[in-house]
Structure formats: structure tokens, C-alpha cells
Amino acid sequence: MDMLTCELPGIPKIGSGKVREIFDVDRETLLLVATDRISAFDCVLSNPIPDKGKILTQISSFWFQKLDFVPNHYLTCSVQTYPEALRPYQEILSGRSMLIKKAIPLPVECIARGYLAGSAWKEYQASGTVGGQKVPPGLQQADRLPSTLFTPSTKATSGHDENMSWKDCRSLLGEEIARQVRDWTIELYEYGRAYAATRGILIADTKFEFGLIDDELILIDECLTPDSSRFWPVTSYQPGISPPSFDKQFVRDYLESISWNKVPPPPLLPEAVVIKTSEKYQEAYTRLSSPNQNTVHHPDPDHTDFFLM
Numbered sequence: 001m002d003m004l005t006c007e008l009p010g011i012p013k014i015g016s017g018k019v020r021e022i023f024d025v026d027r028e029t030l031l032l033v034a035t036d037r038i039s040a041f042d043c044v045l046s047n048p049i050p051d052k053g054k055i056l057t058q059i060s061s062f063w064f065q066k067l068d069f070v071p072n073h074y075l076t077c078s079v080q081t082y083p084e085a086l087r088p089y090q091e092i093l094s095g096r097s098m099l100i101k102k103a104i105p106l107p108v109e110c111i112a113r114g115y116l117a118g119s120a121w122k123e124y125q126a127s128g129t130v131g132g133q134k135v136p137p138g139l140q141q142a143d144r145l146p147s148t149l150f151t152p153s154t155k156a157t158s159g160h161d162e163n164m165s166w167k168d169c170r171s172l173l174g175e176e177i178a179r180q181v182r183d184w185t186i187e188l189y190e191y192g193r194a195y196a197a198t199r200g201i202l203i204a205d206t207k208f209e210f211g212l213i214d215d216e217l218i219l220i221d222e223c224l225t226p227d228s229s230r231f232w233p234v235t236s237y238q239p240g241i242s243p244p245s246f247d248k249q250f251v252r253d254y255l256e257s258i259s260w261n262k263v264p265p266p267p268l269l270p271e272a273v274v275i276k277t278s279e280k281y282q283e284a285y286t287r288l289s290s291p292n293q294n295t296v297h298h299p300d301p302d303h304t305d306f307f308l309m
Ligand SMILES: Nc1ncnc2c1ncn2[C@@H]1O[C@H](COP(=O)(O)OP(=O)(O)O)[C@@H](O)[C@H]1O
Pocket: 015, 016, 017, 018, 019, 020, 021, 022, 030, 073, 100, 101, 102, 103, 104, 105, 209, 211, 220, 221, 222
């Protein structure tokens, strides 16, 4: 059954984001529930996308277990092992929820960029930089960057996130934590990108969040999903144009086609757009989790092209 909101009587809800709702389980544990909400142009639409919450949860769970070279918040997704108080909700929680370690989120969105897209492309055209860092001239939209860039941004509680300089990032987080999240962000992204490329998905950029449990730094939130990253299909990749996004393209195209002014309330999506979008999320997960002909031997992105042959 589709889910737009989630209530678990008796379990305190401590947050509700654009897509996920977060419940307090005990002193050390939270429950993240991914709904079927979808946002486009920073606005949550009114149609649920069938299975989206389940697919997002499965994708994050897949990566948290695979990317085990960085400690993360993942505990389990199997509802049978959840604490007693959550047992009555097994059916609604099944597949779309994750039990996680409670952390204090750092006030920085840790973005890794491997390709020139979105706001990075805009900044590059205006000033030849990406996140304030100098980038060689002559690059086209969607071109691969010579090296992965870490472009942190503020975690705005309302409105748009804003880019932050490396200097500001260091003063906000402290030297040691700033360096660690920067290095992990790049390593996680590069590993994920090399792996996804073998499954026909190009991850252009992504956002990670980190948090602290006492003094221990861990990866939190979601991990390398189509919601937190730009997924492009490898087969239609072509520098010089804005590549179609893997998952939200039908939604964006439809909203553009009816010239919606991007001011809420958003229009309802036609059923065909909803179904196609759901299929794309499913396809992303199927591709990522499929046992593959090509196996990744190196987390080194420079070997990626070889695997694509
Ligand atoms: N392990 C964790 N401990 C504490 N907070 C977390 C943890 N993992 C994720 N969160 C927080 O849960 C929220 C997830 O909800 P989401 O729908 O992604 O919100 P948003 O619209 O802000 O992206 C985020 O605010 C994130 O910082």
C-alpha cells in the first residue's frame, strides 16, 4: 500500500522531512521510515510514487552494508528483530524502515562531485570554479571533472542550502572532523561511482551526512540513492547537454510541459507519469543489486571505463 505519511501511536515522531519520518525508539536508537512522497523543484508533490519508500530504503541498506570501510548508522531493516514496542507496526514498517544509531548530525551537507552538473555547472560558467575551487577551462556541461571535488554546503533548516568554503567548513567542524568527512565523502563517492558504473548507472554527484555519537564520527542519513544523488543512465550519457535524470525526469518533464510556475500547491501528476517514475526507481535498485557480469576489483574510479566495455 502507498504511504504518504506515517504515524505510529505510542512512538514519538521527532522529525518529518520531505521524504522520510523519524521516530525516537530509545536513548540510542531511531527509526527512519521512508514514505512514498516525491519532491521536485523543492516541492513535495501530492501523488505517492508506489514502492518508492521501500526502494529507497533497500538502496541505502545495500550501500551501508557494502561501504563498510566507513562506520555508519545502519543497525537493521528486518522488522522481526525490531524492539517490542514496534512489533504492532511490522506490516507498515516492513521494507520501508531502518533501525539506526542515534547521532548528532553535523551541520554540513557533504557533497562530492565527479561531473559538472546542476549548480556546479552554473558556477563554472559564471566564474570558472566549482565550490570556489579552480577547475580547468573549456569543460562542457556534464563533463567529468579531472578529480572528485568536495563542495560542502550549509544544512539550512529552511530554504535552500548554501555553498560553504573549505575554510568555513573547517572553522565550523574543526580541522580534524572536517578533513575526515572530506576524505570519506570522496572515498565513498568514488567507490559507489565505480560500482554503479558496472551496472549502467553513472553517479554524477551525491550528498552524504555525518553525525557524532559521543566522539565517534559516523555516516548517517541515506546513502547513494537517486534522491541524494544524480543518477544518469550510462547509455545516453553525452557531455554538452543536460543528461536526463534516471528517476525524476518524467516528473520534471511533465511539470515543465504544463508550465507549472513552481509555486505550491503543485499539480497532480497523471497516472502514467507516476507509474513510469515508480518503474525507474525500481530499475535503479534492480540494476545496483543485480549480480553482475563485471565485478569491481578496484574502488579506483579511473578503472571504471574498463568495466563499461
Ligand atoms: N543517525 C541519525 N541520527 C540523527 N538524525 C539522523 C540520522 N540519520 C538521519 N538523520 C536526520 O533525519 C532526517 C531525514 O529526513 P529527510 O526526509 O531526508 O529530511 P530532509 O527533507 O531534510 O532531507 C534528516 O534531517 C537527517 O539529518
